Amino acid sequence: MSSVTPGSLADARWQVEQVAAVAPKPSAFSAAQPLAVPSRWTALGCDERGVWGRCAGGGAEPYEVAADHVTVRFQCTCPSRQAPCKHALALLLMWARGVVPGGPAPHGVGQWIDRASPSIAGQGGAADHADDAADAAGVGGGPAGASGAQDERTAVASPVASPADGPGGDLPGQAPQPPTPPDGGRDDRVARMRAGLVELRRWIEDRLRAGLADPGLARYETWDRLAARLVDAQVGGLANRVRRIAGLAGDGPNWHAALLAELGTLSLLIEAGLRLPTLPGDLADSVAVALGWQVRQASVLAGVPDTDRWLVAGRSDTREDRIEVRRVWLRGQQQRSWAMILSFAAYGQALDTSLPVGSSFVADLYRYPGCVRLRALIGSAPAELSSAGPPHADTVSGGLAQAGRMIAAEPWLDRVPMCVTASLAGRHGAWLIADATGALPLAAGEAGVAVLGACTAGAPAPVTGEWTPQGFIPLTVHLADRTVDIGRLADDSFVSTR
């Protein structure tokens, strides 16, 4: 759950998936896990800038480890040449889990942090809001060295994609992003972003010049290299999309059409990203987030709340690289608006189970900026969950029209919530969900459609699902006496799901 604990230390604290995101490779993150226990550490502490401690290693002396979680730098006395090393990652993991006590930084750590960027203390929490991004993009911005100092034992991590702010699904794959560097760093980032967008546009045009029949497109490394360059350009949202596109190549007889459609969506984001300063505010926010810019939770929670009784209408789990992403779809009982709560879990962790499908609660939701504004945070944990009847359901054509309006506002949305009262139907060997106003193709796999068939037994029933480019994915069947959660559940061997 994304609710936030008050207090500056808690506000600054990363989430575990952010730690995973700065790991130089998956094995480094795995190696850090067993070290992330307080019994291996002494002199642990943290403040609003850094986190530090001594880790018992193989040598006689413990390793001195520190991380600056604001400018995203690490130091460790271990011999590893990786940055961050497993000790720094373990330290950040413990901090993310809230087991590192607060306190004043030791002299050496304080000096190391102060050397980085004396001006950052005054930055506050606003950071890289999309408006800032737009302003900075307008300036152009050359490289600035505020966050660039590195030596052999210290490194600055490249921020990666933010946790999919839109329901676009794109983002989640990415871990939430570490806070943005100070102004100089932001200018540098904008310059890199623009260069990355231009390079991606050129790459797509080259592919279309040569043709999608090029066998190189079926190789994962083609896409992986491109994604790595986009991460370097700090447009992690696009990198995540590119990695997903890699999975389309060779998948099914019509993969060229699906891949071309994804390239088209990428192109939209490229052009929008290059025009960020000229876009209307909400659209600029949406584009910036889709590119990989982060909006801090504190900024979201400072907005105007949306109060309603919220029905937990559906849940879907998707695996995005090393992170399992859970989307919980809420529907307001009075305003009938949709909202999405995202949560993440890395290997061995538990997904958020605090919002069971079919329950309802009264709460203030704080929405992330953008055009469609589906993603939200819950202001405070719901006082009481109660069971609820079916949500308001639309007709097929009505639900699709609503989805179309959201997609028109943000054409890169990959998943749009929908609740329709409809029956299962078949045509030419394909399964559909249909009513008197029309029919939608199902994208659920044979077993998923069979479960939907078992729950509805040929009768019309309210069904909540996600509308995607591939079709309608059913998540929940709302029967008169029970709510049946039929959405894909994350693999129990990867994360805990119940």
Place this chain on the structure above:
Amino acid sequence: MIADYWDQLVGVALLGTDRTAVPAPPPGVLGDLHADVPPDSAPAALVQQVAATVALRRAAVLPARPQQPIPPPDPDLRPFTPPAAGLTFHAIAAQWPVLLPEWVGAVVGGGWRLAPDLVVPVLQVVRRQPHLAGPARQATGPLGDWLIEHWPSLAVAPKPAPDAIPLTPEVDQLLGAPAERVVHVVVRQIATMAWGPAHRAVLIHFVTQLPRATLGALAPALAGLAEHQPGLALARTLAELAGLRDTALSQLDVPSLPENR
């Protein structure tokens, strides 16, 4: 028209703009875009048209023609299994499939029909255990037949039933003994390692055949074995099995909510 244009764009993208020309956009918003923002190369023109067409097709998608729903299955007036039984089924299927025949039998014997969300998982499990096909079809009722008609992959795959593991005479004679004696003997034999891991399979089948009344006494007695005693792991395994079996049977005793259909 847009669909035809999209097919043309896919064809050009497949061959490449070096080999074939980008088609002129149809009149309307796509044509206007091309005229307002003229691209500077053939690949750029293709990218522009692809991006606009994708956005247009996704945002302005219309539903397909209404279709007749598939006819429903015959009615089944039995009550659904309670929600707790669903959780127990998943635990049995994942950890103790040896209890599955008895669980399905209890569903049928208790006059229940499977809750809708359990029907497909049960058919999928039973598919690999054809000896359960009959009881499972009774438990799923007309809905199961209807599902198999529409999703033939849910039908049972031909495969012989597994051989039952015979009980040793020593264990076999305990089946008819009073609960106190069963508990005493089993706990003593395990605690003294007279029965060890080599007896695990036999003891599991023994627990699956014990009278229901014995389960309630055996599970806590085995679970209560002291930490330092040998045989602890085997005792806990059997305690878990006995407890799960007792729970599964008690949940399906008698339909408690006959109106819950």
